[in-house]
Amino acid sequence: MKKFISILLFFISLTALSQEDAWVYFNAKANEKSYYDVPLKMLNQRAIDRRINQSIALDFKDIPINPLFVSQIKATVGITVMAKSKWLNALHVQGSFDAIIALKSLDFVQKVSFANKALNSTLASSKTSKKVKQKKTLLFKDSKINYAYGNSDNQIKMLKGDYVHQQNYTGSGKIIAIIDAGFPGVNTAQPFQRLRDNNKILGGYNFVGRNDNFYAGDHHGTYVLSSMGGYKENALVGTAPDASYYLFITEDNTQESPVEQSYWVEAAEKADSLGVDVISSSLGYMNGHTNPNYDLTYADMTGDATFISKGANIAFSRGMVVVVSAGNEGTESEPHIGAPADAFSVISVGAVTAARERASFSSIGPSYDGRVKPDVMAQGQADVLSDENGNIVSASGTSFSGPIMAGMVACIWQAFPNKTNQQIKDLILTSSDKFTSPTPEYGYGIPNFNLALGIQLPDLFATNQDVNLYPNPTTSFVRISFPATMKDGRVVFYSVVGSKVLEQNNLVPEQSVSLETLASGTYYYKLDFDTYTKSGKIIKL
Missing domain, CATH: 2.60.40.1930 (Macroglobulin (MG2) domain)
Incomplete structure (x- = not known):
């Protein structure tokens, strides 16, 4: 026993010297009434309208963090503030174990939660880490759209997206936020020219670099955007070519760190404030961290245990649809979905081949607590995409089945603008080919968006003119x-x-x-x- 205690004390002394990642949660906010009285201080009008249309009231989570709390933490010797979340009323900090633990003495600090879970269980509550880089009068319009899909034909027609496009539901009027690793070439490459010419790139932010240069970083996000918004006739047409987009960088390719989860939540909060309808993210978090102490396990995939999954659930509660890739660990020793694919509210998307068979790399379910995951499937093997130079290329991964699905979500929501995000999600799941018999490999299966459109046709006798x-x-x-x-x-x-x-x-x-x-x-x-x-x-x- 004496030996064990001495080892433990040695471990504590080492951790006291090393730099740790942690979340510091606060117990209050300030000036709440002033924000409720003037909601435009927190959200733009489109975001407020989205809430009202879905009967979602403003609440404590919408109020910004008290800036005095932030300044006091920043002024603490040995502490670096990396990110913040108003939804979770928390800061992501880095510092020595002792410096972080000392923050608990502040009267406005509710709790401290280390990303290294061993520190929470032996000394101090929360967990986190990462996996990474998978990496009405007439419903049918007179003027149909018939895109020349080229080689991207199969990835759209598998979901019956061509039928939806033919009814002029191409994502117009909907806003998608992409949370990814970088978007080089989007401002210059030809397959994105249609988006640029029509002012469909609304803006973005680089949360890693803390600057406005979002046409930087890894080309992974460029590939992702091309699956939704790319357009090159007879070669590539995205699933939502007429949607508008915000581009957010949260992935730091120089390391695998839990702070990327906090960047992700910051981006989701920004998306909410800008009135975004759909969040698409191809990032996942489980293992493979630079510091293995930050790795997660399958037991953490319970729907809201991780910081990022908590954030994804809150994003859905604000009225957005959150679409995330299931992961590419299907052939690994731990083949299950990571975070935030495990989150209760998200639509997590696995990958199938062009022949509708599950791609071997696609992560499987269920979640650790037994829920159906992934939720649905889309083509994720040999997808047709654009690189940063405008070349039409082929790549595989749930990184692409996810955004292909997200684009279709925008299109179906355009068709039914009065439906809530939950109704849109339910519509997609119930149209899927395995809805009555889901499996850990396929979830509810492959959605049929034409079926979804047909089942839910608006009542021709109940139009805006009649009510x-x-x-x-x-x-x-x-x-x-x-x-x-x-x-x-x-x-x-x-x-x-x-x-x-x-x-x-x-x-x-x-x-x-x-x-x-x-x-x-x-x-x-x-x-x-x-x-x-x-x-x-x-x-x-």
């Missing part, structure tokens, strides 16, 4: 008109910050609803029926 809430503006009441065939009517009014202020159920056609209890101002409303949903703004004079 009305008027007068607008109004002084005291509104009248709601809708076809008598529509049932289970309900209207909810929200303030500009997303708080529910009035609700009326069991609506009947031409029903009047009094707004006299509401103060003058702008409000959002959401009308729900058994087969139809409509949202909008109304002004109370």
Whole structure:
């Protein structure tokens, strides 16, 4: 026993000298009411509209970290602040074990969690690490789109994406954020010219370099973007060629470090604030760290144990769809999915061959707690892509099956703009070919987006023209008109910050609803029926 204690003390003395990664969680925020009163200080109008359309109220997670807490941590000798998360009210820091532990004495620090889990279990709560680099009047429009897909034909037609494109659902009006390793050549290469000419690259950020140069880094992100937004006639057409994109770098190719998880969460928070609809990420985290003490295990894949999976779940709770690659460890001794593919809310995507057979490298499920993972599959072997020089190339990995799927998510959401992110996710899963008999290798299988589109066709007798809430503006009441065939009517009014202020159920056609209890101002409303949903703004004079 004495020998064991001396070894333990020696271990502690060594850790006290080495540099560690940790998350420091705070127990409060500041000036909450001021942010709730003026939500545009936290989110742009498109982000607020996305919340209102899905009945998602602002909450504590949306409030920024107290800057005084950040400055006090930064001023601590021996501590370097690497990243921050308002959602988790935490900072990612690096420093010696002793310096980090000392932060627990600050009255605003709730807890400290080391990336090296052994330090949490023997001395100090959380875990983290990384795997890395897998690396209505008429529904059918008169003018159909028929792309010359070229060699990219199979990866789109496998998902029946061509049928969706033919109905003019090509991602237009939707915004996708790509979280990856770099995007060199996107500003110059020909397959991205269509995006550039139509101002579809909305911006981005390099979280690793802490600068605006996102046309840098590894070409992995360039390949990923090409699978969604690339366009070269008769050679390559992405699954969402008319979507808009933000490009975020969170992957540091010089090392494998847990800070990359924190960069990822920062990027997801930025995506939320910018009104993004879909997050696509081909990064995964399990093992292979520069410091093996930071490696994760299959037992960590429980849906929200890691910092990045917590962040991915929160991203979904803000109204976005999060699509991530399942991983390329199918032939390894540990073949299971990593984080954030294990997260409860994400759509994790495995890889199949052109013949719809699982690619041997594709990571398998289930999650450690027994949930179906991966969620769905798409072509991830011999995918047709563009490199940074504009050459049309072929590459394999769930890194590409994920974004191929993310592009289709944007297209189907364009077709059903009033659906919530959960409804879009459910629609995709239920259209998949193994939905009734999922397996650890395929999850729910390969989605059929044409089937999803057909099953969920809007009611031709319930269009925006048939459902009305008027007068607008109004002084005291509104009248709601809708076809008598529509049932289970309900209207909810929200303030500009997303708080529910009035609700009326069991609506009947031409029903009047009094707004006299509401103060003058702008409000959002959401009308729900058994087969139809409509949202909008109304002004109370």
